[in-house]
Amino acid sequence: DIQMTQSPSSLSASVGDRVTITCRASQSISSYLNWYQQKPGKAPKLLIYAASSLQSGVPSRFSGSGSGTDFTLTISSLQPEDFAAYYCQQSYSNPRAFGQGTKVEIK
Amino acid sequence: EVQLVESGGGLVQPGRSLRLSCTASGFTFGDYAVNWVRQAPGKGLEWVGFIRKKGHGGTTEYAASVQGRFTISREDSKSIAYLQMNSLKTEDTAVYFCTREGYNYGYHFDYWGQGTLVTVSS
Numbered sequence: 001d002i003q004m005t006q007s008p009s010s011l012s013a014s015v016g017d018r019v020t021i022t023c024r025a026s027q028s029i030s031s032y033l034n035w036y037q038q039k040p041g042k043a044p045k046l047l048i049y050a051a052s053s054l055q056s057g058v059p060s061r062f063s064g065s066g067s068g069t070d071f072t073l074t075i076s077s078l079q080p081e082d083f084a085a086y087y088c089q090q091s092y093s094n095p096r097a098f099g100q101g102t103k104v105e106i107k
Numbered sequence: 108e109v110q111l112v113e114s115g116g117g118l119v120q121p122g123r124s125l126r127l128s129c130t131a132s133g134f135t136f137g138d139y140a141v142n143w144v145r146q147a148p149g150k151g152l153e154w155v156g157f158i159r160k161k162g163h164g165g166t167t168e169y170a171a172s173v174q175g176r177f178t179i180s181r182e183d184s185k186s187i188a189y190l191q192m193n194s195l196k197t198e199d200t201a202v203y204f205c206t207r208e209g210y211n212y213g214y215h216f217d218y219w220g221q222g223t224l225v226t227v228s229s
Contacts, residue, residue: 001171032213036152043204043219044144044152050212087152091214094168096142101151 002026002090006099012107019075021102023088028068032092035064035073038101039084047086048073078104109133109218111205116223119195127190127223129205136186137161140208142216143179143190145201153201157208158188173199195227 003026013019023033031051036044046055048064051071061076075082083106088099115127129141142157156169158179167179178191188205202222209217 034213034215036216038152043221044216045219046215046217049209049215049217053212055217085151089152089154089216095170096154096157096214098144098152098154 001095002029002093002097004088004090004097004099006086006088006102008102009100010103010105012105013078014107015078015080017078017107019078019082019104021073021086021088021104023066023071023073023099025069025071025090025092029090029092031067032090033064033066033071034089034091035062036087036089037082037084038087044087075104109207111207111218111220113203113205113220113223116203116225118226118228120229121195121197121227123195124191124193125195125225126192127203127205127225129188129190129220131186131188131207134207136181137183140214141179141181141188142206142208143188144204144206144216144219145199146204146222147198147201150201155190155203192225195225197227199225200227201225 005024033051035048038044052064063074086102110132112130119125140159143155158167176194181188202224204222205220206216207218
């Protein structure tokens with residue numbers, strides 16, 4: 001099974017900061033990597049699919065990059081509504097594992 | 108508007124069974140695979156399993172943690188997917204989400220239900 005490891009597990013940042021979250025797969029998954037955002041008490045929301053494609057309706061301050069085993073999610077200028085948990089997920093093979101999550105908190 | 112609505116959650120004793128439903132609307136249900144994802148209180152997301160669309164065989168895959176205990180099925184005429192959970196354990200306590208699986212250069216979960224809470228406790 002492919003394991004997904006995110007870092008950091010949590011971070012504190014201020015509005016306007018550039019934020020980067022990394023996700024590493026235990027073996028190559030090409031570009032089969034998705035990113036989700038989850039706010040407390042809500043269902044997750046798809047942000048990025050296929051490593052770098054922005055889901056319709058998602059603000060352009062979110063971007064994704066990477067291929068193979070190393071991936072990043074970048075928020076170019078953090079907004080108040082971006083404080084949430086973020087999860088990566090591989091869709092290369094079953095089981096479709098998620099990373100453990102990164103919680104973005106207000107500094 | 109695409110919508111997924113889970114139902115059937117509640118309090119159940121260990122060893123007992125429960126069936127969750129996922130009712131879809133706003134799209135042609137039979138054209139999509141459906142995944143189930145769960146989240147234990149205060150924890151991260153865990154993929155549970157999925158069912159392919161009939162055109163891809165309608166077959167299922169499961170996480171090792173639920174293999175042999177959980178069964179996913181679908182009733183395309185009613186736009187409903189089911190998660191039958193047997194031999195429940197306390198560690199199955201979680202919010203259960205159903206998701207629509209989209210495809211565009213890879214699979215992804217493009218729509219999610221609001222979730223239904225399952226509590227396994229004596």
